[in-house]
Amino acid sequence: MLLGLSSGAVEADVELDSVTGSEHGDRGVAHGALLTRFAEQVHQGDDLDQVRAELIEAVGEAGLIDAAAICANFNMMVRIADGTGTPLDEGTVLVSAELRQDLGLDDLTSKRLTEV
Amino acid sequence: MGPLYDKAVVPVRPDLIQAHRQTAQEWAAPGNWWSGAERLAMVTEVRRAREADELPPWVRPTTVEGLIDPDHVLAAAAIDAVWRLTNHPGTLTRQWYNEVIEWGLSPEQYVELVGVVATANCVEVFASAIGSEPIPLPGPVEGTADHEAVAGATPSTHWVPTVPGRGANVGKALSAVPVAVRAWQRLSAAQYVPLEALLGDLQWSRGALDRMQVELLAARTSLLNECFY
Numbered sequence: 001m002l003l004g005l006s007s008g009a010v011e012a013d014v015e016l017d018s019v020t021g022s023e024h025g026d027r028g029v030a031h032g033a034l035l036t037r038f039a040e041q042v043h044q045g046d047d048l049d050q051v052r053a054e055l056i057e058a059v060g061e062a063g064l065i066d067a068a069a070i071c072a073n074f075n076m077m078v079r080i081a082d083g084t085g086t087p088l089d090e091g092t093v094l095v096s097a098e099l100r101q102d103l104g105l106d107d108l109t110s111k112r113l114t115e116v
Numbered sequence: 117m118g119p120l121y122d123k124a125v126v127p128v129r130p131d132l133i134q135a136h137r138q139t140a141q142e143w144a145a146p147g148n149w150w151s152g153a154e155r156l157a158m159v160t161e162v163r164r165a166r167e168a169d170e171l172p173p174w175v176r177p178t179t180v181e182g183l184i185d186p187d188h189v190l191a192a193a194a195i196d197a198v199w200r201l202t203n204h205p206g207t208l209t210r211q212w213y214n215e216v217i218e219w220g221l222s223p224e225q226y227v228e229l230v231g232v233v234a235t236a237n238c239v240e241v242f243a244s245a246i247g248s249e250p251i252p253l254p255g256p257v258e259g260t261a262d263h264e265a266v267a268g269a270t271p272s273t274h275w276v277p278t279v280p281g282r283g284a285n286v287g288k289a290l291s292a293v294p295v296a297v298r299a300w301q302r303l304s305a306a307q308y309v310p311l312e313a314l315l316g317d318l319q320w321s322r323g324a325l326d327r328m329q330v331e332l333l334a335a336r337t338s339l340l341n342e343c344f345y
């Protein structure tokens with residue numbers, strides 16, 4: 001959702017399928033494919049050293065630190081959301097329906113819409 | 117505690133180091149429902165779970181012979197919850213949560229455990245992502261949990277008790293346990309986007325990455341963890 005909103009704020013043409021894998025290319029985000037590969041390698045992979053070096057080349061040392069911090073942060077947030085049974089926010093359910101279907105999110109075990 | 121990230125291949129922002137240091141110090145101190153020794157034991161189990169050969173989600177590590185010290189400071193229910201939250205967060209269900217409570221944790225103990233496990237995974241992932249060793253852990257601070265019950269916390273929208281209020285549901289998720297709220301908010305402010313800029317300034321940036329790059333990393337990481345939210 002926030003990727004779509006932030007691209008709208010600068011009138012950028014971002015394809016949201018970029019979040020499903022680095023094979024889709026940059027899709028309107030500067031170094032998008034490389035950033036996605038970095039997130040994938042941080043999650044699980046044998047090529048993290050190489051991707052880290054490429055990322056420093058592309059966005060600098062401060063960019064690497066910020067990218068690592070964001071990946072770390074969302075490893076925290078997913079455990080908070082999924083560990084507590086946090087449901088999707090009421091105002092988001094309808095507007096995200098098409099996006100959820102396109103990205104396959106409705107098939108996830110962690111799907112929680114209006115459970116009480 | 118010794119220095120943090122002093123052997124990292126790139127320099128780490130001082131505010132980030134400070135946030136991680138403060139988080140580690142809070143792990144070692146008594147919380148609302150667990151002692152400092154128990155909270156540190158959770159962090160240690162997060163590390164063990166991340167390094168272990170992955171068990172299927174339905175296998176409780178305390179049932180695997182030789183995996184867990186029989187004299188562990190944490191009860192089996194807590195250890196099993198730490199491992200499941202660490203290695204299989206996308207598989208959690210309300211039924212599993214109910215089982216954890218039946219195994220003997222109170223809802224408030226569970227919420228605090230989620231907070232420690234989530235922040236520990238966060239700090240571990242950061243160290244690994246920048247090619248650094250895990251941060252050193254301080255020794256436990258003596259004392260007991262204060263058992264601070266939060267007025268108005270009750271199960272409603274989430275599985276766990278939460279305090280009703282405005283804002284995103286994930287922001288309320290740990291609201292029954294103040295020490296857990298402080299920890300995630302501190303880390304999130306240092307690592308992601310300040311709360312006021314989340315929707316209030318969609319172009320906010322620290323400078324190195326623009327907001328779209330930030331949100332792409334956030335969304336990809338969430339999806340890799342199979343997080344619907």
